[in-house]
Amino acid sequence: MNVFTPTKRSRVKRLHERGSYDEKSVFEILDAGLIAHMGYVIDGQPYVTPTAFWRRGRTLYWHGSAKSRMLMEQAKGLPVCVTVTHLDGLVLARSGFHHSINYRSVMAFGHTSEITDSAEKIAEMDYFLERVLPKRNPSLRPMTDQELKASKVIAMEIAEASAKIRAKPPVDDEEDYALPIWAGVAPVTQVMGVLEPDPRLLPGVPVPSHLDRLRPGKRLDLLMAEAAKVGA
Numbered sequence: 001m002n003v004f005t006p007t008k009r010s011r012v013k014r015l016h017e018r019g020s021y022d023e024k025s026v027f028e029i030l031d032a033g034l035i036a037h038m039g040y041v042i043d044g045q046p047y048v049t050p051t052a053f054w055r056r057g058r059t060l061y062w063h064g065s066a067k068s069r070m071l072m073e074q075a076k077g078l079p080v081c082v083t084v085t086h087l088d089g090l091v092l093a094r095s096g097f098h099h100s101i102n103y104r105s106v107m108a109f110g111h112t113s114e115i116t117d118s119a120e121k122i123a124e125m126d127y128f129l130e131r132v133l134p135k136r137n138p139s140l141r142p143m144t145d146q147e148l149k150a151s152k153v154i155a156m157e158i159a160e161a162s163a164k165i166r167a168k169p170p171v172d173d174e175e176d177y178a179l180p181i182w183a184g185v186a187p188v189t190q191v192m193g194v195l196e197p198d199p200r201l202l203p204g205v206p207v208p209s210h211l212d213r214l215r216p217g218k219r220l221d222l223l224m225a226e227a228a229k230v231g232a
């Protein structure tokens with residue numbers, strides 16, 4: 001099993017039994033996500049920026065406007081901590097103190113660089129679209145040179161990563177289990193809604209079959225995980 005070797009910065013200390021460093025645990029959490037929070041420092045000021053991302057092997061990628069301050073600074077090379085979080089449930093205990101949250105999260109550390117080669121940039125952005133919406137890209141008009149120039153793609157090889165998971169009922173003080181107080185888990189999931197056609201959609205354009213997988217009620221994290229397998 002491939003494992004990220006933890007150091008002082010990535011070893012889970014608080015509730016360390018919830019932590020793991022194997023690629024499988026880390027990648028499963030990353031691949032079930034679409035949005036990460038990028039933590040980085042510019043001129044001594046910390047910023048945490050929510051950003052869509054994708055993964056290939058041990059490298060994370062994200063992209064955006066070539067004029068984005070975050071991307072311009074990261075293009076020069078910055079240490080970054082990328083976090084991905086899935087909120088899975090509210091944990092209701094018999095005391096306020098023992099209320100908790102069920103979650104899956106990853107913190108990944110690395111150093112950024114810019115993908116400057118045009119072919120590689122296009123390949124990565126195509127991969128991203130394919131990863132989120134498999135089979136959609138071939139039905140779209142191709143990217144223009146201007147759009148390519150207006151986009152920056154950032155890569156970060158994961159140097160270290162930790163996963164932390166809580167997936168269990170409340171843990172109360174032993175004597176509190178005798179109290180007649182409702183306790184348990186209120187599950188939380190993010191699901192797809194009903195497709196909303198663009199008001200400017202040409203009349204008679206059908207919903208393409210590649211969107212069948214976005215059926216209402218489908219869990220977003222499962223959708224993302226399935227698409228990651230398709231793209232892998």
Ligand SMILES: Cc1cc2nc3c(=O)[nH]c(=O)nc-3n(C[C@H](O)[C@H](O)[C@H](O)COP(=O)(O)OP(=O)(O)OC[C@H]3O[C@@H](n4cnc5c(N)ncnc54)[C@H](O)[C@@H]3O)c2cc1C
Binds near residue numbers: 086087162
């Ligand atoms: C949805 C959600 C809600 C949370 N709410 C709270 C809260 O209200 N209060 C609270 O104290 N904690 C909360 N946590 C846990 C929190 O993320 C930290 O794990 C905790 O605060 C311990 O922080 P620390 O700096 O002492 O961790 P340490 O164990 O000292 O961190 C050392 C290293 O362990 C790893 N690590 C730590 N936390 C995580 C993590 N969550 N995921 C992946 N790797 C990790 C990192 O590599 C980190 O650098 C929550 C987590 C999630 C995902």
